[in-house]
Amino acid sequence: MCECLYLYGMMLLMLERHIPGEVREKMVVAVMRHQPESSLDKLDSVCKLIRATGYLGHGSPCEKKPKDYPEKFFKRFPIDDTLTKAVVQCLQSDDIYKGAESFPAPEHRSTRLATQAGMLYVILFFAPDLLHQSDAAMREMVDKHFNDNWIVTIHMG
Numbered sequence: 001m002c003e004c005l006y007l008y009g010m011m012l013l014m015l016e017r018h019i020p021g022e023v024r025e026k027m028v029v030a031v032m033r034h035q036p037e038s039s040l041d042k043l044d045s046v047c048k049l050i051r052a053t054g055y056l057g058h059g060s061p062c063e064k065k066p067k068d069y070p071e072k073f074f075k076r077f078p079i080d081d082t083l084t085k086a087v088v089q090c091l092q093s094d095d096i097y098k099g100a101e102s103f104p105a106p107e108h109r110s111t112r113l114a115t116q117a118g119m120l121y122v123i124l125f126f127a128p129d130l131l132h133q134s135d136a137a138m139r140e141m142v143d144k145h146f147n148d149n150w151i152v153t154i155h156m157g
Contacts (some may be wrong), residue, residue, distance in 0.1 A: 021052025115144035
């Protein structure tokens with residue numbers, strides 16, 4: 001479940017980064033014009049997902065991030081809060097990839113948990129209340145996963 005939620009978040013982030021909102025909207029209009037009406041039964045869901053967020057990111061002359069971005073974007077198709085919290089707790093407390101054998105030294109803990117830290121970074125956007133209001137939980141996550149990581153790899157480098 002950790003990887004499923006993480007990959008869903010990565011798809012949303014990559015969609016937003018590589019295909020700007022205006023282009024996505026124009027693509028939907030083009031597809032809608034060339035499809036029979038009976039095949040457009042999921043059009044409302046697709047429009048809700050790809051609607052522009054206001055993010056002007058990588059490659060734009062003035063990089064701009066709207067308020068509460070990407071949390072609002074991730075809430076367009078909400079994930080059950082109990083599932084999200086369970087996944088965050090699992091990533092927070094366990095070594096899901098069992099890397100202790102490969103990195104046994106205590107000073108290598110953040111290297112051992114680096115993949116997990118990237119997953120946690122993305123999944124926390126699905127839990128904005130935890131991200132913004134739970135100082136103790138966030139402090140614990142930062143101390144465990146990010147204490148000496150200056151770069152967080154979120155997807156295949």
